[in-house]
Amino acid sequence: MTLGAPLFWLVVFFFAPLAIVWAYSFGENDGLVRISLTGTFQNYVRALEPLYLEIFAKSALIAGLTTLLCLVLGFPFAVAVTFAPRRLKVWLLLLVMLPFWTNLLIRTYALIAVLREEGVVNGGLEFLWSAGSALSQSLGFGPLDEFKPLSLLYNNTAVVIGLVYIHLPFMVLPLYAALDRLDRSLLEASLDLGAGHARTWLFIIVPLAAPGILSGSLLTFIPALGSYLTPDLLGGPDSQMIANIIERQFKRANNWPFGAALSFILMYATFIAIALQALASGRRSKETP
Amino acid sequence: MSSGFGPKGTRRSLLAGLGVAAVGLTFSGSLAGCSPSADPADGAAAAGGEEAKLNFYNWDTYIGETTLDDFKAASGVEVNMSLFANNDELFAKLRAGNPGYDVIVPSNEFVARMIEAGMLQAIDRTKIPNFSNIDPVFQDADFDPGRLYSMPYTWLALGIGYRKSKVKGVPDSWKHLFDSAEYSGRIALLGESADLVRLCARYLGNSVRNIPADLLPRIEQMLIAQKAHVKAFHDDNGQDMLLNGEVDLVLEYNGDIAQAMKDDPDIDFVIPKEGSLLNADCLCIPVGAPHPENAHKFINYILDAKAGAAISNTILYPTPNAAAKALMPEEYRSSPVVFPPPETLATCEYGAFEGAEVSQTFEDLITRVRAS
Incomplete structure (x- = not known):
């Protein structure tokens, strides 16, 4: 009985719509608005053409890079939060959480305002540049060349910056959850027994945080892999990720069956990643009962 | 994170909860990202008879500043406008059935496409007396022979x-x-x-x-x-x-x-x-519109000379409405950007x-x- 409501929710709002899209992926367009479910595998065959595989690979690369950068940036921060005094800890975690309370679209537009050619970063650089130019002039070296704004927006770098910014909390929170349970006496023992700080980090902290690293990476990688808005708004001419292709198949190309097949390939990839993670954490819990 | 619930850590479970909330938030964020436009019309589902409401699905920056208020003052009908970014979005929204729109603004090709797909209602010309304001050049169109389903709004x-x-x-x-x-x-x-x-x-x-x-x-x-x-x-x-x-x-x-x-x-x-x-954007009534009477009234209002001129004043697109154009200032009528010269148009x-x-x-x- 207690299971009834969530089960109903899951079936009506998750399984049923997904089943429809899944069925579409075996269909064909019949005229402009009808889809006939012919059981064809043609959509999947087409989705596995090199063109789309390359886009999948590129999406995975961008998502992987995002995950790596989030880990590199998030790990020291999570450690700092763990060892911070109680009061400060709450504030630091609040800092991570705060962006979540703003709509993704607004955050992305804010990032555009920061990165664009007449944006905050280039404005700051231009100010420094003109100050430097005035200085060199007063020293008798003549003015510097005209300031050329950096192209920070509409390229793949902008997409990665945007994705890291959006997904950092997904990495920091699980890392913090793992690190907070860490037995401090192990670190003291390691330092007492002659290991340096680097060794203690590498051989004590990182392995103990491994479950956090794994779940944080997964929580970052999966949404980053399917990200749509960020490459659409921050990306350049070649920054299309798989979700952008799916959107275009559903809208511009009006080919729902093919869009559905692409969506499900993305979904299968996600399921495989989750299954691998479950497998890995299952093995670990067996090793350390 | 899945194993983040310690036996004593109440704060930690609070944090885990926050994390879950965060995941939920981002999900809704990415959903909003898929269709940045406002939700169609929240009240549309309840529309039974011809209440004084109208759901208008339009392009961004594509209506006069006070047009909707003026129409409400003139007819008592409240217009609920939502926006789409391109024809594909419009088509995708209506493809699985009209979610409650009364008036839409597809471009010429999509008018043809939607007629072919049976997604548009025939317009009752007797309810659009202002059609006579339209420049005769635009009174017929090859994408909608006889203008049975579409009324000219702008061309571009x-x-x-x-x-x-x-x-x-x-x-x-x-x-x-x-x-x-x-x-x-x-x-x-x-x-x-x-x-x-x-x-x-x-x-x-x-x-x-x-x-x-x-x-x-x-x-x-x-x-x-x-x-x-x-x-x-x-x-x-x-x-x-x-x-x-x-x-x-x-x-x-x-x-x-x-x-x-x-x-x-x-x-x-x-x-x-x-x-x-060239493109021509048209006013159409989709099949299943909950307020077809109001839709006709609204289209007729937009084709009115004064109302049309007020729209053109804001959006600065070329108008096919001869009576409205006559009311526009000289700088609009003679702008080579808005109205490219005939020899240029001949190449389009x-x-x-x-x-x-x-x-x-x-x-x-x-x-x-x-x-x-």
Whole structure:
């Protein structure tokens, strides 16, 4: 009985719509608005053409890079939060959480305002540049060349910056959850027994945080892999990720069956990643009962 | 995180909860991202008879500042307007059934497409007396013979919007956008696959209609080579990119650039000498509209001379409404941006819906260009 409501929710709002899209992926367009479910595998065959595989690979690369950068940036921060005094800890975690309370679209537009050619970063650089130019002039070296704004927006770098910014909390929170349970006496023992700080980090902290690293990476990688808005708004001419292709198949190309097949390939990839993670954490819990 | 619930850690479980909330938030965020426009009409489901409401699905920056309020004052009908970004979004929203819109604004090709798909209601001309205000040229159309399903709203031409101080002379050829490194990194193209392919065909000396299949590989090669010089494919927000200095040349519609020119006198617009693509946006009533009576009233109101002039004053697109045009100031009527001269228009053509397969071919071509 207690299971009834969530089960109903899951079936009506998750399984049923997904089943429809899944069925579409075996269909064909019949005229402009009808889809006939012919059981064809043609959509999947087409989705596995090199063109789309390359886009999948590129999406995975961008998502992987995002995950790596989030880990590199998030790990020291999570450690700092763990060892911070109680009061400060709450504030630091609040800092991570705060962006979540703003709509993704607004955050992305804010990032555009920061990165664009007449944006905050280039404005700051231009100010420094003109100050430097005035200085060199007063020293008798003549003015510097005209300031050329950096192209920070509409390229793949902008997409990665945007994705890291959006997904950092997904990495920091699980890392913090793992690190907070860490037995401090192990670190003291390691330092007492002659290991340096680097060794203690590498051989004590990182392995103990491994479950956090794994779940944080997964929580970052999966949404980053399917990200749509960020490459659409921050990306350049070649920054299309798989979700952008799916959107275009559903809208511009009006080919729902093919869009559905692409969506499900993305979904299968996600399921495989989750299954691998479950497998890995299952093995670990067996090793350390 | 799944194992983050310690036996004593109450704060930690609070944090885990926050994390879950965060995941939920981002999910809703990405959903909102899929359709940035406002939800269709919240009250639409309850619409039974002809209550004093109307759900209008329109392009952004495409109505007069006070038009909706004026209509409410005149008729008592409250208009609920939501926005779409392109015809594909409009089509995708209505494809699985009308979610409650009464009046929509598809372009010529999509009027044809939606008529073919049986998605539009015939318009009762007896309820649109203001149709007589329309310039006779626009009273019939090949995409809707006899104007049975669509009423003319605006027409528009694609061209190059540019920043005068950053461009040498007038960039009056598609070459600058499609086939030249001269303005490398300073170009934004419209992300509409069909429009891009057609304009490239036009640049290569063909009609925008019935593009021969053997020309497509050439267009693809040209765009792949040009991509290195293109900063972005925009979503019909090229005028903003031009205004904030992100690029110096954009492929855009004349009306959007005319709006930008009001804000920045350094911006201008040209229809390249090879000729261009024309579009006509139309007012239509989708099948299943909950308020068809109000929809007719609203369309008739928009075709009114004064109301039409008020709209043109804001959106600065060419109007097919002769009576409204007569009320407009001279600077609008004689603007070469809004109303390109007849000899330029003679080089322009309307596109045509040539079937789903052709659309798919264009889409695949652009996907390959962008993936390369």
